[in-house]
Amino acid sequence: MESTEVAAYRKRVQITRMIVIAVLLIIWEVTARAGVMDVSWSSYPSQIFGQLSKWAMEGILWVHIGTTLNEMFWGFLLGSAMGIVSALINGRAQTLEKTLNPYILAIYSVPPVALAPLFILWFGLGVTGKIFLIASIVFFLVYLNTLAGVKEVDQDLIDSMRIMGADEKTIYTRVIIPNAGIWILTGLKQAVPKAITGAIAAEMMAAKSGMGYLIMESSSMLDIGGVLASLVVLLIVGLALTELVSRVERFLLRWKTA
Amino acid sequence: MIDIQNLSKVFRSGGTTHVALQKVNLKINKGEFVSFVGPSGCGKSTLLNMIAGLIQPSEGSLLYEGEPVVGINQKVGYMTQKDTLLPWRTTEANISVPLEIRKISNAEKKEKVMRYIDMVNLRGFENHYPMQLSGGMRKRAALARTLIYDPDTILMDEPFGALDAQLKLVMQDELLRIWRETQKTIIFVTHDLGEAINLSDRVVVFGAKPGRIRMIKKIDLPRSRDVFKVRFHPHYGEIYEELWDVLEQDVGKGEVV
Amino acid sequence: MKNEAVTIEELHSVQQVKPESYSVTKNVNRLWMNRILIGVVFLAFWQFASGRLIKPFWVSDPYSIALRLYEWFSTGFIWIHIQATLSEMLIGLALGSLLAVIGGLLLGSSRFLGDVFYPIILGLYSVPRIALVPLFVVWFGIGMASKVVLVTVVVFFLVFFNAFTGVRDVDQDLINTLRIMGASKRDIFLKVIIPGASRWVFTGLRLAVPYSLMGAVTGEIIVANQGIGYLVSWSSGMFDSTGMMAALFILMICGVVADTIVTRVESKALIWKRNE
Numbered sequence: 001m002e003s004t005e006v007a008a009y010r011k012r013v014q015i016t017r018m019i020v021i022a023v024l025l026i027i028w029e030v031t032a033r034a035g036v037m038d039v040s041w042s043s044y045p046s047q048i049f050g051q052l053s054k055w056a057m058e059g060i061l062w063v064h065i066g067t068t069l070n071e072m073f074w075g076f077l078l079g080s081a082m083g084i085v086s087a088l089i090n091g092r093a094q095t096l097e098k099t100l101n102p103y104i105l106a107i108y109s110v111p112p113v114a115l116a117p118l119f120i121l122w123f124g125l126g127v128t129g130k131i132f133l134i135a136s137i138v139f140f141l142v143y144l145n146t147l148a149g150v151k152e153v154d155q156d157l158i159d160s161m162r163i164m165g166a167d168e169k170t171i172y173t174r175v176i177i178p179n180a181g182i183w184i185l186t187g188l189k190q191a192v193p194k195a196i197t198g199a200i201a202a203e204m205m206a207a208k209s210g211m212g213y214l215i216m217e218s219s220s221m222l223d224i225g226g227v228l229a230s231l232v233v234l235l236i237v238g239l240a241l242t243e244l245v246s247r248v249e250r251f252l253l254r255w256k257t258a
Numbered sequence: 259m260i261d262i263q264n265l266s267k268v269f270r271s272g273g274t275t276h277v278a279l280q281k282v283n284l285k286i287n288k289g290e291f292v293s294f295v296g297p298s299g300c301g302k303s304t305l306l307n308m309i310a311g312l313i314q315p316s317e318g319s320l321l322y323e324g325e326p327v328v329g330i331n332q333k334v335g336y337m338t339q340k341d342t343l344l345p346w347r348t349t350e351a352n353i354s355v356p357l358e359i360r361k362i363s364n365a366e367k368k369e370k371v372m373r374y375i376d377m378v379n380l381r382g383f384e385n386h387y388p389m390q391l392s393g394g395m396r397k398r399a400a401l402a403r404t405l406i407y408d409p410d411t412i413l414m415d416e417p418f419g420a421l422d423a424q425l426k427l428v429m430q431d432e433l434l435r436i437w438r439e440t441q442k443t444i445i446f447v448t449h450d451l452g453e454a455i456n457l458s459d460r461v462v463v464f465g466a467k468p469g470r471i472r473m474i475k476k477i478d479l480p481r482s483r484d485v486f487k488v489r490f491h492p493h494y495g496e497i498y499e500e501l502w503d504v505l506e507q508d509v510g511k512g513e514v515v
Numbered sequence: 516m517k518n519e520a521v522t523i524e525e526l527h528s529v530q531q532v533k534p535e536s537y538s539v540t541k542n543v544n545r546l547w548m549n550r551i552l553i554g555v556v557f558l559a560f561w562q563f564a565s566g567r568l569i570k571p572f573w574v575s576d577p578y579s580i581a582l583r584l585y586e587w588f589s590t591g592f593i594w595i596h597i598q599a600t601l602s603e604m605l606i607g608l609a610l611g612s613l614l615a616v617i618g619g620l621l622l623g624s625s626r627f628l629g630d631v632f633y634p635i636i637l638g639l640y641s642v643p644r645i646a647l648v649p650l651f652v653v654w655f656g657i658g659m660a661s662k663v664v665l666v667t668v669v670v671f672f673l674v675f676f677n678a679f680t681g682v683r684d685v686d687q688d689l690i691n692t693l694r695i696m697g698a699s700k701r702d703i704f705l706k707v708i709i710p711g712a713s714r715w716v717f718t719g720l721r722l723a724v725p726y727s728l729m730g731a732v733t734g735e736i737i738v739a740n741q742g743i744g745y746l747v748s749w750s751s752g753m754f755d756s757t758g759m760m761a762a763l764f765i766l767m768i769c770g771v772v773a774d775t776i777v778t779r780v781e782s783k784a785l786i787w788k789r790n791e
Binding site: 012013016017020021041095098099100102103106107109110111113114115116117118120121122193196197200201204205211212215216218219220222224227228230231234235238239242 | 573632645649732744747750
C-alpha cells in the first residue's frame with residue numbers, strides 16, 4: 001500500500017473510534033439524566049467523574065493506589081529474587097529439578113486467588129500478607145520462565161567455553177545468566193497482570209486499604225458510581241504498569257534487532 | 259490478446275519513490291508461451307500481478323482481450339512459487355475448489371477432477387494432504403487446480419523455483435506437454451534463463467532500476483522440444499549468449515542464474 | 516608436543532557410550548520413586564510438625580485433612596458445591612466462547628471495524644477481571660448468576676483475541692489465489708478464513724477451560740453462597756484451616772484433571788496439521 005493511503009486510513013480509524021466512544025458516553029449520560037434508566041443501577045459518566053475528583057482531592061484516591069502499588073513492588077522484588085535463584089539452582093541440578101517438577105506444576109495450577117484466604121489466615125489484614133501472596137504468584141512465573149531460559153542455553157556454547165578453560169562460575173555469569181535474562185523478562189511481564197489480580201483479590205477479601213478495598217467498600221454501599229470510578233482508576237493504573245514494563249523491556253533489549 | 263501500452267507503476271513509501279515499471283510496451287498473442295526473465299526487482303512479477311488484476315497501473319494501459327483490467331481478472335489462472343494449496347484439504351478437494359466456487363454439480367465435479375488428476379499424473383494421491391505430498395507433487399496439484407476451470411491464460415511466477423535441477427526439467431517437460439494439449443496462453447516468470455529458453459516462443463528480458471523491457475526475442479528452436487536435450491541444439495548457444503549479454507548489464511544489481 | 520584442537524563433535528561423541536534403552540527406563544523408574552519419596556517425606560514431616568513445631572491452627576495436618584475430605588464425600592456435602600462450581604464454569608465457558616468466536620470472526624474479517632474496535636477491547640482487558648466481581652454481585656446477586664457472568668467475561672477475552680488473530684493471520688496469498696479463481700467474499704470466508712482460523716480458535720478454547728475454572732472459583736471466594744471457592748473462603752472466615760486445605764486440595768485436583776482432558780481433545784481435533 002502506498003504510504004499516504006495508509007496514513008489517511010489510520011486517521012479515519014482513530015477518528016471513528018473516538019466518535020464511537022464519545023457517542024456511547026453521551027447516550028449514557030443523556031438517558032441517565034432523562035430518567036429513562038435506573039441510575040442507582042447503572043450510574044452515569046458525570047457521576048463517576050465527580051466521584052473520582054472528590055476522591056482525588058480528598059487524598060483518598062492516592063492512599064489506596066499507594067497501598068496497592070506498595071504491596072506489588074515488594075511482592076515483585078521478593079518473588080523475582082526467589083524465583084531467579086531457585087531456577088538457577090534447579091537449572092543445573094537436573095535430578096532435583098525433575099523430581100520437584102510435578103509438585104511445582106500442581107501448586108501452580110491452584111489459582112493464586114484461592115491462596116489469598118490462606119495468606120489472610122496466616123498474616124491477617126495487613127500489608128504483609130498481600131506482599132507474600134504477590135511474591136508467591138510472581139515466584140512461580142519467574143521460576144518457570146527462568147528455568148526454561150537456563151535449560152535452553154546451547155550446549156555447544158557451554159562446551160566451547162569449557163574447552164577454553166572457563167570454570168563453572170564463569171560459565172554461569174557469562175553464558176547462562178545473560179541467556180536466561182530474556183526469559184526472566186518474559187516471566188516478569190507475565191507476572192504483572194497476575195500480581196495485580198492477586199493484590200486486588202486479597203484486598204477485596206480482607207484489608208484496610210488498597211484499590212480492591214475501595215471497590216468492596218463502594219459495592220457494599222451499593223454505590224455503583226464509586227465502583228465504576230474505582231474500576232476506571234484500576235484501568236488506568238493497569239495500562240500504566242503494562243506500558244512501563246514494555247518500555248523497560250524495549251530498553252533492556254535494545255541490542256536485539258527485530 | 260494482451261495489449262500493454264506505455265505501462266508504468268510507481269510505489270511510494272515514506273519519502274522514497276520506487277519505479278517498478280517504466281513505459282512498458284508488449285503484445286502477447288493467444289496460445290503463445292512467453293517468458294519474463296530478469297534479476298530481482300526488475301518488475302516482472304509486478305507486471306504479472308497487473309495482468310492478474312492484483313495491482314493497478316500508475317500510468318498507461320493494460321488491455322485483456324480488448325478490455326482494461328478492473329479488479330481481479332478472473333479469466334486467468336495463477337501459479338506462484340509458494341504453493342497455495344489449502345493445507346486442510348486433500349488433493350482431490352483442493353483441485354475441486356474452483357468448481358465448488360462455480361457451483362458445479364457433484365457428479366460432474368468428481369469426473370472432471372479425476373480427469374485433471376490423471377492429466378498431471380497424480381492418480382493414487384487424491385486423498386493425501388498437501389503435507390504428505392512432495393514438492394513436485396504439490397506443484398502438479400496446484401497446476402491441476404489452475405487448469406480445471408479452463409482459464410485462457412495461465413500466469414506462472416517462478417513456479418519451479420524451489421525444486422531441484424532434475425525435478426525442474428521433469429516439470430518443464432510436463433508443462434510443455436500440457437500446453438500442447440490445452441493450447442493456453444502462458445506467461446512464465448523466471449530468473450533462470452535456461453528455463454526460459456527451454457519453454458518459450460518468445461523471451462522478454464527485463465532490466466532493473468528502473469524496471470523496464472530491454473529486449474524481446476523470438477526463440478527460433480523447433481517446437482516439440484525435448485527439454486532434456488534442447489540445449490544441444492546448434493542455435494541454443496547463440497540464443498543463450500545473446501540473451502545473457504543483455505541480462506549481464508544488470509548482474510550485480512540483482513540475482514540472475 | 517602435538518597441539519590437536521578438539522572439536523565439539525568429538526567431545527560429544529565421547530559421552531555417548533551407554534546403550535540407550537536400558538538406562539532410560541531405569542532412570543524413569545528412579546525418577547518416579549524419587550518423586551513419591553519426596554511427597555511421602557513431606558507429608559510425614561507435615562504430620563509430625565503439626566502440634567509439635569507449629570500450632571495445628573495455622574497449617575492443619577494431612578490426617579485431619581484426609582478425614583475431612585472423607586467426611587465431605589461420604590455425606591455428599593461436597594457434591595452441591597462441586598456441582599455449583601462446575602455449572603458456573605461450563606455455562607460461562609459456552610456463552611463466552613460463543614460470543615468470542617462470533618465477535619472474533621466478524622471483527623477479524625472486517626479490516627475497518629476490527630481496527631476500530633480491537634484497541635477498545637484490548638483496553639478493557641486491562642481491568643483485572645476479579646475487580647468486576649463486586650459489580651456483578653450488586654447487579655446479579657450473590658448466587659451463581661454473577662459467577663456465570665464473570666466466567667463469560669473471562670472466557671470471552673481469551674477466545675476473542677485468539678479468534679481475531681486467527682482470522683487476521685490467514686495467509687494473504689491463499690486469499691489472493693482463491694480470488695483469482697473467482698471466489699466471492701463468502702467463498703473466501705467459508706473456505707479459507709474459517710478453516711484457517713480454527714487452529715487459533717481451538718488453542719483459545721483449550722486455554723479457556725482452566726481459566727473458566729479459575730474464574731468461577733475466584734468469584735466464589737470473594738462473594739458466594741456455594742461452590743468450592745466458597746468453601747475456601749468460608750473455612751478461612753471460620754478459622755478452619757483443615758477445611759480450607761481440604762478445599763484447596765480438591766481445587767488442585769480439578770485443575771489438573773481439566774487441563775489433562777483438554778490436552779487430549781486438542782491433539783485429536785487437528786490431524787492435518789502435524790509438523791507446523
